[in-house]
Amino acid sequence: MAIRMIAMDLDGTLLRDDKTLSAENIAAVKRAVDAGVVVVIASARPPRAVKAIYEALGLDTIQINYNGAAHYDQVRGRFVKHLPLEAGFVREMVNAARDLDEQVYMSLEVMDKWYTDGVDDSLLTETSKHFKPDLLGELDELFEEPVTKLMLLAPKERLAKVHAMVLERFGERIAIHMSDEHLIQIVDPSVDKEHSVRELAGYYGIDRVEVMAIGDAQNDAGMIAWAGLGVAVGNAWDEAKVAADEVVGSNEENGVAEAIERFVLGA
Structure with a gap:
C-alpha cells in the first residue's frame, strides 16, 4: 500500500x-x-x-x-x-539520584517550560544550548506542578550508575529514553x-x-x-x-x- x-x-x-x-x-x-x-x-x-x-x-x-x-x-x-509525572514522585527520584551522585544535574520540562537548579555547559541538551531556563532556582522551588519530563545529566561514566539505580528502584513506574550518553530522559511509563x-x-x-x-x-x-x-x-x-x-x-x-x-x- x-x-x-x-x-x-x-x-x-x-x-x-x-x-x-x-x-x-x-x-x-x-x-x-x-x-x-x-x-x-x-x-x-x-x-x-x-x-x-x-x-x-x-x-x-x-x-x-x-x-x-x-x-x-x-x-x-x-x-x-x-502525560505528566506527579511532582512528588519526581522529587523522590531526584533525591535518590543525588544521594548516589550529588553532582548529577537535574532538569524538569513542564509544558514547554524549563526548570532547573543548575546548568553545566559541558552537559547541555540541544534545547538548552538555545533557550535559557524559565526558572533557575533552589530545588524546593521547582516541584509545584506535574512534570512532563525529568532529565538527569552527568558524564557518561557516572551516569551509568545513576541509570542502573533508577531502573532498579523506579523502573516499573517510569519509562526511560536515551538519545545521548550524558542524558537520561524519564517520563510516564505509558x-x-x-x-x-x-x-x-x-x-x-x-x-x-x-x-x-x-x-x-x-x-x-x-x-x-x-x-x-x-x-x-x-x-x-x-x-x-x-x-x-x-x-x-x-x-x-x-x-x-x-x-x-x-x-x-x-x-
Whole structure:
C-alpha cells in the first residue's frame, strides 16, 4: 500500500550533526506534503525547540514532543495531550539520584517550560544550548506542578550508575529514553513514540501499513518496529537498525530525503 503518513525523528535523523536542515531534506518533505502525505515530527524535544524546524518544513500537523509525553498543535498554539509525572514522585527520584551522585544535574520540562537548579555547559541538551531556563532556582522551588519530563545529566561514566539505580528502584513506574550518553530522559511509563504515532495515525485516519517511521536512536525503535515501513538512517543505533525494515543513508547523507524519494514518492 502507498505511504500516507511519515513519522520522523529530528536529531540524528532529519537534522545533520550541526543541527541544521539540508535543502534536500526540506525539499523532499515538502514534496511529500504537496502529494498529500501527513508528515509528523516525533521528537524528544519540547515545542519551542521544534517550532523553527516545523515552520521551515511548512507543516500543519500535530507534533509529538518529549518522546510522546505531549502532543502539541503548533498551528493553534496548544497542547492536545499531556502525560505528566506527579511532582512528588519526581522529587523522590531526584533525591535518590543525588544521594548516589550529588553532582548529577537535574532538569524538569513542564509544558514547554524549563526548570532547573543548575546548568553545566559541558552537559547541555540541544534545547538548552538555545533557550535559557524559565526558572533557575533552589530545588524546593521547582516541584509545584506535574512534570512532563525529568532529565538527569552527568558524564557518561557516572551516569551509568545513576541509570542502573533508577531502573532498579523506579523502573516499573517510569519509562526511560536515551538519545545521548550524558542524558537520561524519564517520563510516564505509558509514554513512547510508538504509542503516539499509532494514536496520530488513527486521528488522521491512516492504517498502520500506510505509515513510514524513520529514526536513529533507542527512543525511535518502537515506532520504527510498529510502522508498516520502518526505516533507520545509516548512523542509527543498533536498536533502531534491528527494528527497521530498511536502512538508508545517514543524517549527513540526506537519509530522510532518500527514504521519501524511494518509499513514498517512488522516484
